[in-house]
Amino acid sequence: MCEAKWDKLLKIKTSGRDNSHSDQYRFPYEPTPYRVLERLANSGLIRKGDTLLDYGTGKGRVCFYLSYQTRCKTVGIEYDERIYKAAQENQEHAVSGAKTSFTMTCAENYPVPLEATKFYFFNPFSVEILQKVLARIQESYYEKPREIELFFYYPSDEYVSYLMTQEYLMFEDEIDCRDLFEGNDGREKILIFQML
Template identity: 70%
Template sequence: MKEDKNETRWDKLLRIRTMGRDDSNADQYRYPYEPTPYSVLERLANTGLIRKGNTLLDYGCGKGRVDFFLSYQTRCQSVGIEYDERIYEKAVENRETAAASGRVSFELANAENFVVSEKVDCIYFFNPFSLEILQKVISRILDSYYEKPRTIQMFFYYPSDEYISYLMTVGELMFTDEIDCRDLFPGNDPRERILIFELPVDE
């Protein structure tokens, strides 16, 4: 119950509607919309890893919760991309009322075709799609990284074993830390964590 209260409280404070799951357009490649719990986002915001000067890219942003919350809490710029038109429209509607709307934008796009802006230096994933799509997405991110070398931090919430095994094989990626979130929920689920990978820049 406490978690539900927190969810409602933040939605209200941010003046958005992001609760509930939606799997109407999910398939084997693109997974259902399910928002990251606010308690997890609070923990991420409190690390200080995302700051005012950062630009966050949120893959499979759904109704925009991650974008609104993190730009509100950390004052970063945030770009959410969503392929499902109906859910994307909900994010755009939220932007009309949201507390942090000035720093948030959304794009209707397929992740694997999306060209990553050179401003992006933080990226968030909550299992939005299959491993096949993730591989294409990482290669797009690497293109952007090589065009303009900069430190890029990637945050993977509730990562699958498949994701982790693959990420560990990407030569450029460095595993830097994890944020343990098991204590936030019952059941001691080992996947309740955010893994942090970095594309570093040689000084």
């Protein structure tokens, strides 16, 4: 199903790229393609009892789609007030709006809820901010040990280098998405890590 059809089915508006407030630390809004989200939802890794945090949620596509398809609860974290308002507007009409919530704050300041079990990143910010976010997730994990999985779609080389050297993270698997697009781009994948 094409992007516009999914947006229509979910009763949301999430298309388009927005780099009006991006800088060297916070990257432009660009929604994850629905084809990629479909593959993640079909992996069976996200279930009804999970709470998924989407960092740099933008207009909320990941939250609305995954809560619709897997029945999980989702929380979107967004720092840009204008884009955050678009996510809130989407929530008012979205099919899965009741299972979704949004918080406007910088990701590194967000206290991770103890029920959060899944974490999604589509290169929302620099490695410097990622380090602080992962420290927050770790704090939450130590406070309440549980199975935690982190998903990194289209990871940058900097992300991969950093993630692979962290002792508290174990590389679990990857979901190959190269066949969904032309050009055989090696970054078209979702890397999955487990917190130890």
